[in-house]
């Protein structure tokens with residue numbers, strides 16, 4: 001069984017169609033990159049899995065979006081608990097106006113965990129997983145805004161890991177970061193793969209090539225090609241993919 | 251040329267502000283140069299009485315017959331005998347006084363001389379040249395009696411009572427009552443508008459609320475008088491419905507637009523990504539509102555609350571109409587109260603220009619100015635913290 005799947009997914013903002021008949025199957029513990037020119041529907045597609053598009057009024061979805069074989073859009077699905085299964089990392093680091101510790105503890109607290117010892121352990125192990133512990137262990141009580149952009153983004157990943165999701169959705173997580181911070185995040189993605197299933201949107205093709213196992217190329221709301229990353233970059237089957245990765249458009 | 255004009259107009263504006271403040275304080279501070287006895291009047295006692303000075307409160311207690319023996323004021327144990335000019339008829343006939351009161355000064359002089367416990371209050375012009383009594387030395391209005399006095403009765407005879415405590419307390423009671431009512435309601439409305447209502451409802455509500463801000467305050471006062479006052483009277487079974495509570499309700503309604511618009515703006519400034527991050531972690535909409543949106547916009551919300559108080563503190567007309575205006579120290583919100591602005595508005599017309607009462611009202615104006623200044627500085631402070639990104 002696939003970890004994540006979409007079957008014949010169409011998505012509409014009002015009357016305008018943003019996704020057309022998208023079929024993708026993603027295996028557990030892999031990294032999948034979504035690439036394509038801006039506005040082609042990558043973010044829209046990513047946000048289907050934790051139903052973040054629900055926040056936008058007047059949208060429609062057709063087809064099936066499955067996590068562990070269960071349709072996330074089925075009737076009776078509890079959206080809040082669905083979102084606990086997925087962690088999301090956004091384009092710009094967006095820590096909460098709270099302390100470093102409370103940022104990571106947030107997801108635990110809102111999910112009703114009150115055991116302070118457990119929270120403590122979970123916060124520490126999550127921050128360690130993103131290799132941030134040594135940098136912040138002495139200032140856990142300080143505001144998260146005091147960290148650098150790269151540190152903030154790793155903190156946001158730790159925040160997502162703390163709720164123990166099985167899927168991590170990343171929407172251009174390094175687009176606001178410097179090359180060194182970017183490298184650290186990429187390394188992290190590579191390491192996290194052993195425990196999580198990761199989908200990462202990126203506009204950076206080298207990044208897709210470096211971190212992902214499979215790559216999906218979107219264009220104008222359509223899935224043009226979905227293949228093993230090395231195959232897609234070295235031997236694209238569709239001409240449009242070829243044009244895009246060689247930089248002829250986008 | 252244009253730069254010059256702009257500079258000129260801003261200079262004029264600042265100068266006007268400085269001038270108003272200067273004028274206010276010049277007149278207001280002058281109240282402490284005044285004696286609390288009406289100009290041209292004097293208070294006299296028997297020459298053997300050891301008392302030399304009295305404060306306005308002591309005079310008031312004598313005339314209210316709370317103090318009845320001079321021994322209570324550190325003199326001999328004579329009982330105090332009050333004497334007013336009208337009482338002269340008990341001592342002398344009209345003939346003796348004279349048709350044009352030409353003998354009045356000498357009559358007064360001998361009365362004061364003959365009664366050891368007397369205290370008499372009359373115009374200075376009736377003071378005989380060789381007066382056989384003693385003129386009392388009256389203290390100037392002191393800071394202590396101004397701020398500590400519990401009675402505001404600026405036209406009292408023979409000595410005005412200028413205690414501002416009941417007015418300050420009245421202002422604070424009414425204003426805090428207003429904010430206590432308006433803050434929860436305003437916050438709820440702001441949360442609804444910024445986080446829950448869809449764009450269509452917001453587009454209807456927002457102008458409605460702004461309309462609320464544009465209604466003249468007399469209209470609010472009228473509404474309060476006709477609707478709220480009778481309801482309060484009925485519910486609490488009071489002799490009168492004009493109470494601090496009525497003022498608080500009317501002011502609360504008047505402060506709502508300020509509170510709603512400012513806190514709604516602050517909440518809408520919460521970055522969408524921050525709310526999304528919270529929701530993506532499995533937080534519910536309500537958790538996101540009270541754990542993310544409200545803490546993020548807390549400085550804007552505080553500014554809204556403080557500005558709302560500011561609106562309430564300075565409001566005159568509506569309050570004047572519904573609070574009952576009793577200048578006594580309030581013990582409960584269900585009593586009539588009188589606020590500083592209402593006092594100034596109601597009394598300035600009757601106070602003779604330049605007199606004690608007039609200056610006392612200016613001093614009240616100074617107090618109001620200081621209160622609103624403190625409020626505005628607090629807003630400045632709170633919102634500068636917000637700009638500093640100190641989240």
Ligand SMILES: Nc1ncnc2c1ncn2[C@@H]1O[C@H](COP(=O)(O)OP(=O)(O)O)[C@@H](O)[C@H]1O
Pocket residue numbers: 013018036037038039040041042043044045056
């Ligand atoms: N909230 C929205 N309302 C209406 N249209 C939107 C909204 N978000 C995205 N779109 C449209 O949907 C299309 C896909 O957008 P998006 O998924 O953000 O693309 P990408 O992430 O690949 O840049 C674009 O044409 C965009 O204009």
Ligand SMILES: [Mg+2]
Pocket residue numbers: 042043044171
């Ligand atoms: Mg995008």
